[in-house]
Amino acid sequence: MLIVRATKKLLGHTNPPRAVEGDQDTTLLGPWYATALFWRPRLALLVNERTLLPVLLPLAPARSLPARIPEEIAAVLDAHQVPEAFIADELRNMQDCRFATTANRSVVGIMNEFTKLAETYADESARPNLVALSLRLATTPCSPLYAKNVSPDRELAALVR
Numbered sequence: 001m002l003i004v005r006a007t008k009k010l011l012g013h014t015n016p017p018r019a020v021e022g023d024q025d026t027t028l029l030g031p032w033y034a035t036a037l038f039w040r041p042r043l044a045l046l047v048n049e050r051t052l053l054p055v056l057l058p059l060a061p062a063r064s065l066p067a068r069i070p071e072e073i074a075a076v077l078d079a080h081q082v083p084e085a086f087i088a089d090e091l092r093n094m095q096d097c098r099f100a101t102t103a104n105r106s107v108v109g110i111m112n113e114f115t116k117l118a119e120t121y122a123d124e125s126a127r128p129n130l131v132a133l134s135l136r137l138a139t140t141p142c143s144p145l146y147a148k149n150v151s152p153d154r155e156l157a158a159l160v161r
Contacts, residue, residue, distance in 0.1 A: 001026050002094040004069065005102045007035040007111075010044065014062040019098035027093040028086070029159075032073070033107045034099075037115060042128070045118065049104060050153040052145060053080075054114050055138040056130040067150050069096035076134045080153060082160050086104070106144055114140070121130075 013036050025031045027157055030050040037043040042059040042102050047097040050154040057072040066097045077087050102108050121136055138153040
């Protein structure tokens with residue numbers, strides 16, 4: 001099961017299946033955090049709690065967002081050259097996607113910083129490639145990772161080694 005901890009902004013815009021008390025994330029990467037970016041077109045930004053890896057994906061159609069999240073995460077993992085066996089295991093564990101409210105203010109802060117950076121980077125292109133933009137954001141140094149691998153891309157590489 002994949003647990004996505006979403007902001008009120010995203011939960012108010014979608015009607016995803018909700019996690020119930022006792023639901024546990026079964027993926028190796030652990031829970032993901034998500035928020036809505038009301039750009040044109042509207043996007044969802046996901047950030048992994050463990051590695052702070054960012055993933056951008058189209059928000060519309062909002063009804064199908066839970067079903068699309070695993071494939072979008074897999075596409076970004078593949079772009080980071082994560083081994084196929086790791087991606088397959090993650091996809092297998094993400095078949096059931098449930099949403100809950102945010103619980104880690106540090107990750108929410110990182111999401112806010114990624115949002116500002118994404119806006120800056122997206123201004124450089126009329127229609128940014130979301131996987132490429134996710135990869136660029138992943139090179140950003142993040143203070144929670146300073147004692148480890150400094151940036152989400154390096155933290156991910158260290159985890160899958």
